[in-house]
Amino acid sequence: MIPIAKPLLGEEELSNVMEAVRSGWVSSKGSFIPEFEAGFASYCGVKHGVATSNGTAALHLALAALGIGPGDEVIVPTLTFVATASTVRYTGATPVFVDSHPDYWCIDPEAIEKAVTPNTRAIVPVHLYGHPCDMDAIMEIA
Numbered sequence: 591m592i593p594i595a596k597p598l599l600g601e602e603e604l605s606n607v608m609e610a611v612r613s614g615w616v617s618s619k620g621s622f623i624p625e626f627e628a629g630f631a632s633y634c635g636v637k638h639g640v641a642t643s644n645g646t647a648a649l650h651l652a653l654a655a656l657g658i659g660p661g662d663e664v665i666v667p668t669l670t671f672v673a674t675a676s677t678v679r680y681t682g683a684t685p686v687f688v689d690s691h692p693d694y695w696c697i698d699p700e701a702i703e704k705a706v707t708p709n710t711r712a713i714v715p716v717h718l719y720g721h722p723c724d725m726d727a728i729m730e731i732a
Contacts, residue, residue, distance in 0.1 A: 617643070646673040650680050653712065658683045662711040667697035670716045683711070695719060699727035706731065 599607070610616050623641050631639030642648040658664060660682035666674045668687045675685040688705050691698040697715050713732055715723035 645671070646677060649673055649677040649714070653677055653681050653683070656712060658711055661709060663707060663709040665697075665702055665705050665710060665713040667714075667716050667718075669695055669718065674714055674716055678714075684709075686710070690718075691724075694721040696721055696723040697728070699724050699731060702728060703731050 606622070610620065610622050613620050615622070627639040627641050629639075630641075631637065640651070642651060653664070658678070658681045662681075662683040663686045664678040664683050665688050666678060666685045667690055669690045675687070678685040686705050686707075688697055688701040690696055695718050697713075702713060713728060715725065715728055717723055
């Protein structure tokens with residue numbers, strides 16, 4: 591197996607993990623989740639932050655919150671984890687696959703522009719391998 595990212599845990603992180611395990615609440619209750627949500631919201635400069643169990647749940651929640659559903663199209667990159675497209679299907683919408691830019695492997699704004707139709711409701715960019723998507727160009731299209 592090829593590791594993608596090795597966790598780097600210092601003493602503070604290990605202490606927090608042990609505290610969570612000892613509390614008996616490592617997933618849905620306890621003090622760590624609200625603390626994380628508040629800290630994340632503050633870091634992002636927004637009023638609210640909501641933790642989810644995984645990225646798939648987060649993507650599904652975001653699409654549902656936008657009201658994405660049957661008859662809608664959502665543009666997604668071809669080079670991504672399966673959840674990027676499967677969560678679109680969970681809503682009943684249709685994923686529209688768009689190629690990546692050859693220089694930085696993220697979704698190509700020019701390809702996005704060609705894929706937009708009257709049924710396009712969202713674009714799901716995926717920042718990949720430390721390379722951010724060209725969000726300025728993507729936001730101009732959106």
